[in-house]
Amino acid sequence: MCRSTTICRWLFCLSTCILAACCFAQQSSSPPSRDVVIKNAVVMTVTHGNIKNGSVYIKDGKIAAVGESVNAPASATVIDAGGKYLTPGIIDSHSHLALGDDINEATSPVTPQMMMQDAFDYQDKAIYRALAGGVTTSLLLHGSANMIGGQAIVIKHKYGADRDTMLFPGAPRSIKFASGENPKRVYGSRHELPSTRMGNFAVMRDAFVQAQDYMRSWDDYNAKVKRGDKDATAPKHDLKLEALADVLRGKLLVQIHCYRADEFLTEIAMAKEFGYHIRAFHHALEAYKVPEKLAAENIGIATFSDWWGYKQEAWDAIPWNAVLAMRKGVRVAIKSDSNDFARRLNQEAAKTMRYGGATEEEALKMITLNAAWIIGVDDKVGSIDVGKDADFVIWDGYPLSSSAVPNKVLIDGDVYFDRSLPGYGMPHYSEGQ
Amino acid sequence: MKRFSVASSQFSEGSWGAGTPAREALAAARIPVAVAFVWLALFGVRASAQPQPIVLKGGKLLTISHGVIENGALVMEGGKITAIGTAASVKAPHNAKVIDIGGMTVYPGLIDSETSLGLTEISAEAMTNDRIELSDEIMPHMHVYDAFHAESELIPVTRLNGITNAIVAPDSEDTLPGQDSFVQLAGASASEMLLVRDIAMPLNFTGTQRRNESFEKMKFPGTRMGMAAQLRQAFLDAQDYQQKAAEYEKKKADAERDKKSPPSAPKRDLKLEALLPYLEGKKTIVLAAEGASDLQTAVGLAREFNLKFVLNHISHSRSVLDYVASLKVPAIVGPIYETPKDYERFDAVYSLPAELYKRGVKIAFASFDAHNARNLPYQAGFAISFGLPPDEALKAITLNAAEIWGVADQLGSLDTGKVANVVVATGDPLDVKTDVKRVFIGGQEVPMTSRQTRLRDEYAAK
Numbered sequence: 104m105c106r107s108t109t110i111c112r113w114l115f116c117l118s119t120c121i122l123a124a125c126c127f128a129q130q131s132s133s134p135p136s137r138d139v140v141i142k143n144a145v146v147m148t149v150t151h152g153n154i155k156n157g158s159v160y161i162k163d164g165k166i167a168a169v170g171e172s173v174n175a176p177a178s179a180t181v182i183d184a185g186g187k188y189l190t191p192g193i194i195d196s197h198s199h200l201a202l203g204d205d206i207n208e209a210t211s212p213v214t215p216q217m218m219m220q221d222a223f224d225y226q227d228k229a230i231y232r233a234l235a236g237g238v239t240t241s242l243l244l245h246g247s248a249n250m251i252g253g254q255a256i257v258i259k260h261k262y263g264a265d266r267d268t269m270l271f272p273g274a275p276r277s278i279k280f281a282s283g284e285n286p287k288r289v290y291g292s293r294h295e296l297p298s299t300r301m302g303n304f305a306v307m308r309d310a311f312v313q314a315q316d317y318m319r320s321w322d323d324y325n326a327k328v329k330r331g332d333k334d335a336t337a338p339k340h341d342l343k344l345e346a347l348a349d350v351l352r353g354k355l356l357v358q359i360h361c362y363r364a365d366e367f368l369t370e371i372a373m374a375k376e377f378g379y380h381i382r383a384f385h386h387a388l389e390a391y392k393v394p395e396k397l398a399a400e401n402i403g404i405a406t407f408s409d410w411w412g413y414k415q416e417a418w419d420a421i422p423w424n425a426v427l428a429m430r431k432g433v434r435v436a437i438k439s440d441s442n443d444f445a446r447r448l449n450q451e452a453a454k455t456m457r458y459g460g461a462t463e464e465e466a467l468k469m470i471t472l473n474a475a476w477i478i479g480v481d482d483k484v485g486s487i488d489v490g491k492d493a494d495f496v497i498w499d500g501y502p503l504s505s506s507a508v509p510n511k512v513l514i515d516g517d518v519y520f521d522r523s524l525p526g527y528g529m530p531h532y533s534e535g536q
Numbered sequence: 537m538k539r540f541s542v543a544s545s546q547f548s549e550g551s552w553g554a555g556t557p558a559r560e561a562l563a564a565a566r567i568p569v570a571v572a573f574v575w576l577a578l579f580g581v582r583a584s585a586q587p588q589p590i591v592l593k594g595g596k597l598l599t600i601s602h603g604v605i606e607n608g609a610l611v612m613e614g615g616k617i618t619a620i621g622t623a624a625s626v627k628a629p630h631n632a633k634v635i636d637i638g639g640m641t642v643y644p645g646l647i648d649s650e651t652s653l654g655l656t657e658i659s660a661e662a663m664t665n666d667r668i669e670l671s672d673e674i675m676p677h678m679h680v681y682d683a684f685h686a687e688s689e690l691i692p693v694t695r696l697n698g699i700t701n702a703i704v705a706p707d708s709e710d711t712l713p714g715q716d717s718f719v720q721l722a723g724a725s726a727s728e729m730l731l732v733r734d735i736a737m738p739l740n741f742t743g744t745q746r747r748n749e750s751f752e753k754m755k756f757p758g759t760r761m762g763m764a765a766q767l768r769q770a771f772l773d774a775q776d777y778q779q780k781a782a783e784y785e786k787k788k789a790d791a792e793r794d795k796k797s798p799p800s801a802p803k804r805d806l807k808l809e810a811l812l813p814y815l816e817g818k819k820t821i822v823l824a825a826e827g828a829s830d831l832q833t834a835v836g837l838a839r840e841f842n843l844k845f846v847l848n849h850i851s852h853s854r855s856v857l858d859y860v861a862s863l864k865v866p867a868i869v870g871p872i873y874e875t876p877k878d879y880e881r882f883d884a885v886y887s888l889p890a891e892l893y894k895r896g897v898k899i900a901f902a903s904f905d906a907h908n909a910r911n912l913p914y915q916a917g918f919a920i921s922f923g924l925p926p927d928e929a930l931k932a933i934t935l936n937a938a939e940i941w942g943v944a945d946q947l948g949s950l951d952t953g954k955v956a957n958v959v960v961a962t963g964d965p966l967d968v969k970t971d972v973k974r975v976f977i978g979g980q981e982v983p984m985t986s987r988q989t990r991l992r993d994e995y996a997a998k
Contacts, residue, residue, distance in 0.1 A: 228878045235882035284660075391995050411988075412690065412907040414660035421988040427996060443873050446882075450914060453968045505917030505968045508883075527881055534879075 138162055139516050140175045144184035144497065149191055149464060149472050149486040159189065161493040164515035169487050182518075184497050187510060190467060191486055192239025192494030193448050194474035196405040197358075197385050197438035199244060200445060201227035201258070207246035208253065209289050212297060213310045215278055215346035217253025219243050225258075225266040229442040231527065234260040234520050236446030237496040237509040240271060242478045244385075247281035247360040248289040250297065250307045254278050254346065254355070257478055259494070259514050263532030275479035277382070278350060280307075281360040282370060283416050304369060311377045314347035321348075356382040356479050358405075362416035364392040371400055383477045385438070387428075388420035394431030403434035403477050407444075408454040425469065426459025436474040453503035466503055586979035589613040589629040592960065594638035600935045601949035610642060612956035612979040620950050640973060643930070643965050644950050645700025645957030647937035649868045650822075650848070650902035651909045653691060653702055654684040654719065654726075659907070668707035669714065673745055673757060674770045676810035678714025680704045681733045686726035690906050692986035695721040697910035698959035698972045701731070701937075701947060703902070708740045708824060711763055712770065715810065716822065718941055720957075722977040735941060736820040737810075738848070739767070741834035743826075764833060771841045774811035777802075817844045822868065824848035828856040835863065846940055848902075851885050852877055861895035866940045869932075870902050872915055883922055889932065890923030899928075900937040917966030929966055955979075 139161040146157035146169060159166060160173040168174060199206045205222035208214045223243065233241065239260055245252030257274035282303055291298030297306050320338040327335035349355050359370055361384045374381050380400075384390065387404035388411070390397060397404065406428075411420035429435045437452050439445035452470045455461040461469075475485030484492050493516035500507035512520035522528050590612045597608035597620065609626035611619040619626045628634055657664035666683035669675050684704060694702075700721055706713035715734040723729035741763060748758040757763045780802045787799040813819040823838055823845040825831035831853050838845045847867040851874045853860060860867065869889045876884040892899050901916050903909040916929040924932075938948025946955045956979035963970045975982045 229875075232876065232882050391992070409911070410908070412658055415658055418658055419991055421992050423988075423992045423996070427992070443875060447873070447918070450918070450968050457969045457971050500921060503969065505914045505966055506920040508886075508921040 137516075138176050138179035139182065139493070139513075140173065140179045141182045141184055141189060141495070141497070141513075143186055144189035145186065146487055147188060147190045147463075147467060147502070148488065149467055150488055152464070156186075157189070159487060159493070159495070161513075161516040164493055164517070166487060166489050166491050166493050168489060182497075182511070188498040188500075188502050188507075189487070190237075190496050190498065190502055191471045191484065192496055192512065192514065193237040193470045194436075194478065194480075194485060195233065195238050195241040195439050195445050195448060195470075196383070196436045196474040196477040197244060197440045198233075198241040198442075198445060199246065199440070200229040200233060200241065200442050201225060202243060203227070207248040207289075209246070209248035212249045212286055212290055212303075212306045213251045213343065213347075214245075214249050214253055215251050215350070216342035217245055218256075219245060219253055220256045220270070223256055223258070223266065225269050229445075230258070230260050230269075231262040231520075231529065231532070232442070233439075233445040234262055234512055235509060235522075235528065237449060237498075237502075237512055238445055239494040239496075239512060239514050240475070240478070240480065240484055241445070242277060242358075244277070244358065245279040247279070247285040250281055250286050250303055251310055251347070252279040252281060255358070257480065260512075261514050261517075261519055261531070263519070263529055271480060271483075273480075273483070275356055276349075276354065277356040277358050277478065278346070279358050279360065280370075282366050283360075283362050284414055285360070300366070300369075304373065307373060308376075310347055311351065311373075314344050314351055315377075317341060317344035318348045318351065350379050351377060353379060356477075358383055358385055358477070360385045362386050362388050363419075364389040367393055367402075368396060371396065371402070382479070383436075386417075386440070388417055388424060390433060390435075391421065391424045391427040392419075394428040394433050397428065398432035401434075403436065403473065404428060405436045405438040405474070405477055407440070408437055408451040409458070422454060422458040425455045426461050426465075429455075429461065429465065430459075434473050434476060435469050436477050437469040438474065449498075449502045449507060450505055453505075456503060463503055586612065586615045586956070589618075589632035590976070590979065590981070591626070591628045591632045591634045592637050592642060592958070593623050593628075593634055594636050595640040595642045595960065597950055598641060598643040598930065598965070599950040600644060600931060601951050608642070610950060610958065612958065612976060615956055615979040617950060617952055617954050617956050617958070620952060635974075637960050637974075639962075640960050641963055641965065641970075642950070643698070643959050643961070644934050644948060644954075645959055645975070645977065646698050646913060646933045646965070647900070647941070647948065648694075648699050648702040648903050648909050648912045648933070649900040649937050649940065650705050650716075650904050651694075651702045652704065652707065652906040653694060653721070653909060654686065654688050654704055655680060655706070656906045657685070657688060657690070668709055670709060673710045673747075673763070673766060674712050674807065675706075675710055675714050676712045676737055676770075676814075677806040678706060679717070679734060680706055680714060681717045681726070681730045684717065684719065684726050684730060686723065686729055689987045690909075691721050692982075693907075693988055694909045695975055695977070695982055696972060696984060696986055696989075697913070698961060698965065698975060699909060699912055700957040700959070700975065700977050701943075702909065703735070703941065705738055705822070708738065708742065709744055711740050711745045711757075711767055712811075713738055713740065718943065720977060722980070722982050732941075732943070734813075734819070736822050736846075737814055738822045738824060739834065739838070739843075739845070740824045741767075741830050741837075742824055742849070743830065760830070760833065764837060767837055768840070770808075771811060771815065771837075774808045774815055775841075777805060777808040778812055778815060814843055815841060817842055819844070821845040822848045825850060825853070827852045828859075831856065831860070849874075851888065852880070854880070854884055854888065854891070857891055857895055860892065861897050866898040866900065866936070867892055868902050868940070869899050870915055871904050872901075872919060886918065887922035889916075889919040889929075893924055893928055898936055898940065899932050900940050901932050913966045914968050917964075917968070920966070926966070 142158040146154040158173045160168040160175040201224045208217045244255045255277040257271035258269045297303045383403040385405045387406045390404045409422035425435045448470045452466045472485035475481035495513045496509045497511040499510045592610045597605040609623040655667045705716040715737045718732040718735045747755045821843045825834045874885045903912045935948035938944040958976040960974035961972045
């Protein structure tokens with residue numbers, strides 16, 4: 104019985120946010136310049152159906168053409184998919200991999216100045232194991248110990264590359280919020296605030312009031328400077344309040360760990376009170392109870408297919424959640440929140456076909472395009488469309504089943520995983536590197 | 537003693553060698569009657585419970601034992617399977633309810649070889665958990681049947697996915713955490729569901745049984761040396777206890793013969809008493825190890841005391857798979873989702889079932905879970921991607937499991953005479969998209985409802 108593992112996973116790997124890969128990420132190696140053609144594949148585009156016996160032409164790491172036939176230079180490298188399925192790379196919209204023991208700065212319930220990039224262990228083999236399961240992009244979030252956690256990073260699973268090459272260029276910044284049992288448990292167990300849901304939201308409201316004051320003091324100062332007031336004194340720079348101010352300025356995608364229907368509504372009210380938008384509720388196991396409320400606010404969910412019962416606020420989870428919410432207009436992603444599940448998100452997505460009758464394309468979208476939207480990179484990845492990054496999985500077997508496994512995984516047109524290779528199966532990595 | 541030998545026969549199934557009935561009878565005679573009652577098997581489905589014969593007609597029958605029957609028919613009567621064959625060849629009994637299952641796939645109820653069903657409700661809520669007694673490492677006198685919660689909401693959720701039987705085991709943070717029971721996931725009460733009480737006993741040697749949270753809090757056993765020494769002492773103590781009991785029986789017999797006053801009985805010790813059937817080789821130890829070194833230490837201990845055992849987990853023992861095969865015992869595998877070590881390839885654990893199968897090891901899958909036990913078949917399905925033949929994958933959650941647990945005369949395949957635990961689904965039992973439509977346990981159709989379906993229906997209607 105893996106009780107301790109389960110408890111650890113659920114209580115302490117609880118979820119949240121990001122900073123800006125985009126601020127710091129400079130792609131240090133230039134994308135591969137060679138032309139590549141993948142031919143003889145069943146191309147599952149996600150946006151415009153499946154193409155039997157299809158081909159994809161990759162130029163400089165981007166999709167240059169897709170169809171039954173493509174015009175590519177004769178010099179292009181050809182990958183014959185042998186009739187296998189080709190999907191976009193899987194996108195995990197909720198992960199804590201490569202963050203080691205540094206997931207939760209559980210010393211204060213408000214820590215928006217934490218940058219997950221500072222903890223990012225780009226050599227963590229979990230990145231490789233998820234890659235071998237078809238994952239090409241992940242959102243690495245702060246944990247859910249804090250009502251307002253840190254700022255996330257978005258990575259591409261280019262295992263074997265250097266750190267900065269793994270950061271997703273141009274990805275927007277996300278921040279992780281949490282609610283419910285985890286902050287209660289962490290701080291309540293120390294007899295500190297918050298230990299109730301009232302406390303949770305009071306802590307949050309107080310933080311945003313401080314941020315408003317901070318913004319006002321800078322606005323006042325800037326106005327004085329503009330007026331030529333030479334006696335104007337600059338307010339103190341405060342990293343924490345600056346980060347919260349960026350939330351209020353709409354510069355961060357707000358990703359909220361939240362389980363219960365009533366808490367979705369409280370979170371939405373809070374966002375309205377302070378004027379920010381919520382990008383997605385994560386876990387969101389009770390989305391099926393209030394799907395219209397989420398759809399009306401254009402809030403997505405990043406949820407599990409069928410995990411339940413690991414704690415009180417997961418007791419009303421049902422495996423039909425994803426599809427019931429989707430049918431009411433909610434954008435749904437299936438995510439891992441687990442180094443284990445990250446390796447087989449295709450199976451998790453396939454469960455939505457059984458529980459509620461999602462179509463193949465809807466199911467696939469939950470681990471590709473919808474996940475990309477939650478992260479804010481749906482213009483770059485998540486479907487097989489011209490102009491997007493050439494991030495693909497070629498599958499042994501039908502991907503939406505129990506018995507499929509990636510044969511090859513490409514990122515930016517480059518093969519990063521190849522099951523047929525010995526050792527780890529990675530062209531760009533060998534032990535001792 | 538008659539009932540006792542019935543219990544013993546549960547363990548003579550399978551090909552991996554049990555004691556002969558004669559030897560078992562001999563051994564039984566040496567065991568105090570009180571002990572015999574403790575491990576008395578209570579296997580038996582209330583045959584009278586099924587009111588009307590049922591015929592499933594027209595589906596594809598995966599018999600497990602004798603291939604696939606297309607357009608088949610299966611008759612359930614008195615809780616048992618009474619006929620199986622092609623639809624044309626099977627005659628429906630008088631008064632039978634005939635259910636057309638054309639286009640469906642039919643297979644025996646799935647068996648999960650380790651769960652904590654009935655011992656937990658909400659993982660993080662301590663008061664809803666009875667998973668392990670952590671006060672000591674040697675707790676063979678803990679019986680999961682004393683805690684088994686028949687009304688658990690997890691049980692309907694699990695059986696709706698076609699899992700009809702399971703081993704219920706305590707958690708693994710003690711070396712000897714207690715004894716497992718074999719359950720049926722439907723029944724009027726716990727006693728009806730607990731088919732075989734104390735069917736086996738886990739012996740865990742994975743390292744997580746150490747009490748070494750920190751130097752400040754370390755207590756014995758803080759190391760693997762400590763674990764091994766403690767186990768050895770426990771079995772030695774049990775041997776002494778056994779010998780004293782035998783001496784007492786002899787003295788008592790002598791006293792009776794000589795018409796003298798009887799000797800005073802030795803003090804009973806439930807903990808040591810619980811180890812006796814295992815020392816006698818009459819019951820099975822479920823020997824859990826992960827890595828190769830732990831595996832060999834654990835096997836060494838088991839051999840030192842002539843314990844009969846099956847293997848459990850062995851997830852990181854790839855370097856010694858030939859050694860594993862040479863032990864000639866079955867292995868419970870899983871969860872195959874266990875993360876490989878950093879030095880291992882991504883598929884090191886996924887491919888373990890196939891590698892063991894190729895070496896002739898009989899395998900069965902376990903979920904090692906409760907809430908997610910319903911996903912047992914998908915684990916078997918995934919193993920196919922790594923070389924396990926599909927038939928063998930299905931066998932590893934049906935007939936193999938029944939054989940390993942000594943219940944193959946009753947469960948594990950669609951054969952005449954077996955308990956009518958039968959599943960009707962839309963397709964391949966191992967695929968994640970397959971929807972289970974009907975579940976029969978003991979020939980009775982189980983309502984396809986759970987707390988989760990009720991929540992679904994309540995909110996979908998809004």
